[in-house]
Amino acid sequence: MKIAVDLMGGDKAPEVIIEGCSIFLNGGTDSNLHLVGSKIAVEKAKSLSVLKDCSFDICEDFISMKESMHSFSKNRDETSINRAMKLHKSGVVDAVFSAGNSGAIIYTAMDILGKLDSSLSPALLTLVPKTDLKYLVLLDIGGSGNRLVEKDYLLYLAKSGSDFYKYFFDSDSPKVGLLNIGEERYKGTHEHTLAFNELESSSLNFSGNIEGDKIFDTDIDVLVTDGFTGNIILKLMESFYDIMTKKFDDIGVSKLIRNSNYYPKDLKYENIGGALLLGVDGNVTIGHGKSTPRAIASGLGFAERYYKKTSVEKN
Numbered sequence: 001m002k003i004a005v006d007l008m009g010g011d012k013a014p015e016v017i018i019e020g021c022s023i024f025l026n027g028g029t030d031s032n033l034h035l036v037g038s039k040i041a042v043e044k045a046k047s048l049s050v051l052k053d054c055s056f057d058i059c060e061d062f063i064s065m066k067e068s069m070h071s072f073s074k075n076r077d078e079t080s081i082n083r084a085m086k087l088h089k090s091g092v093v094d095a096v097f098s099a100g101n102s103g104a105i106i107y108t109a110m111d112i113l114g115k116l117d118s119s120l121s122p123a124l125l126t127l128v129p130k131t132d133l134k135y136l137v138l139l140d141i142g143g144s145g146n147r148l149v150e151k152d153y154l155l156y157l158a159k160s161g162s163d164f165y166k167y168f169f170d171s172d173s174p175k176v177g178l179l180n181i182g183e184e185r186y187k188g189t190h191e192h193t194l195a196f197n198e199l200e201s202s203s204l205n206f207s208g209n210i211e212g213d214k215i216f217d218t219d220i221d222v223l224v225t226d227g228f229t230g231n232i233i234l235k236l237m238e239s240f241y242d243i244m245t246k247k248f249d250d251i252g253v254s255k256l257i258r259n260s261n262y263y264p265k266d267l268k269y270e271n272i273g274g275a276l277l278l279g280v281d282g283n284v285t286i287g288h289g290k291s292t293p294r295a296i297a298s299g300l301g302f303a304e305r306y307y308k309k310t311s312v313e314k315n
Contacts, residue, residue, distance in 0.1 A: 001031045001032070001094040001095065002033070002034055002055070002092070002093045003032075003034065003097055003300060003304065004033075004034045004088060004093040004096045004097070005035050005036065005084070006036055006037070006062075006081050006096070006099070006100055007035050007036060007038075008036075008062035008063075008100065009063075009080070009081060009098040009099045009100020010100060010287065010291055010296075011065060011289045013041075014037050014044060014045070015044070016291060016293050017296055018048065018051070019296070020292075020293040020294070020296020020299075021054075021300070022050045023294065024296070024301060027297065027301070029301070031300075031304050032054065033055070033300075034084075034093050035054050035057070036056075036080045036083050036087070037058070038058065038059070038062070039058050057083055059078060059079065059082075059083045061080070063081060063101050065289050066101075069103055069107060080100075081098050081100055081101075081104060084096045085108050089282070094307055095283035095284070095285065096283070096284045097274065097285045097299060098285075098286060098287065099287030099289055105277070106143060106286075109122070113281045113282035113284070114280065115279055116279055116280065116281055117156075117279065120279055121143060121144040122278060122280055123140040123156075123157055123160065123227065123278045123279055124139065124141045124227070124275040124276070124277060125138070125139040125160070125161060125275060125276045125278055126138055126141055126274070127272050127302075128215075128216070128234070129216070130216050130218065131217045132219075134221075136218070136220070136222070136223055137161045137165050137168075137222040137223065138223050139157050139160065139224065139225075139278070141227060141231050141233070142227045142228075142231040142234075142275075143279070144227035148191075149226035149227075150191050151191045151194040151198065153226075154178065154226075157225075158202075158206070158222070158224045161174075161176065161223075162176055162204050164278075167306075167309045167310050168306060169221075171221065174222055175221045175222070176206050176207060176221070176222045176223075177207050177208065177209070177210035177218065177220035177222065177224065178195060178210065178223075179212070179223055179224065179225035179229065180192055180209035180210065181211065182211060183211060185208070185209070187209060188209070196208070210223060216237075237269075241269075269288060270294045270295040270298055272298055272302055273288070273294075273296060273298030274286060274298070274299030274302045283306070283310075285302060285306075
């Protein structure tokens with residue numbers, strides 16, 4: 001497969017993105033990269049032997065991390081992320097990866113690739129580690145923004161998450177949970193209770209409501225929530241590694257903990273490195289703006305594995 005990479009997206013682009021691409025290709029992948037960025041960024045990438053066989057597109061305009069939707073939705077049709085999406089739309093590449101402005105990426109994906117369902121907002125899906133060392137599919141983590149979530153959207157997330165888990169982990173009947181303030185069926189907003197009732201009678205393997213204290217210590221495989229809450233959960237989880245390792249260092253037990261089955265390194269966001277954008281007619285993976293080179297490489301690997309898994313399923 002070939003992945004278009006936005007060299008200009010991220011807090012420390014293009015250097016971190018270029019290094020991440022190098023790590024990815026040095027990892028033995030059979031995928032190819034199409035790198036999109038400014039002339040300076042492209043020249044930096046070409047200077048590395050591991051990237052010399054990549055395809056390149058020079059595009060001087062790019063969307064910064066701090067720009068608002070108003071600035072990038074008007075007369076900005078030749079930005080690096082725009083060019084990457086056009087390459088995907090035309091079939092030159094099979095997927096797009098960017099660690100840039102998530103709002104801009106989502107807007108551009110909808111504009112160029114189109115939505116699969118005009119009535120539903122896109123969603124972002126990622127994987128988070130549990131205490132049993134298995135991964136939990138968490139969605140939405142920000143695709144729907146600050147919008148109030150209705151029953152139909154929660155149902156859409158549940159089915160999408162279940163389908164993803166089946167493809168990605170070769171599982172027949174993943175367990176789906178609905179994040180809520182209590183286990184009882186009547187807890188939560190009116191939309192949550194409606195969603196609970198429909199999920200219970202659906203063909204999905206619905207396990208009921210899941211409270212916040214069970215997110216990382218549960219037997220469910222897919223956790224459904226709104227994008228606002230999901231994004232907070234993700235950012236909180238990302239802080240665990242730094243907090244725990246600092247505390248372990250302070251009390252002098254780092255070596256002991258490293259020998260345990262569940263060490264904080266399993267919580268590092270670098271291990272996955274990206275979130276899949278659901279609801280658009282294409283394959284788009286969004287990396288964290290603060291990504292390290294290792295996180296970029298992991299994000300590209302995540303995009304690659306998802307594409308290959310779904311391609312096999314479709315065939």
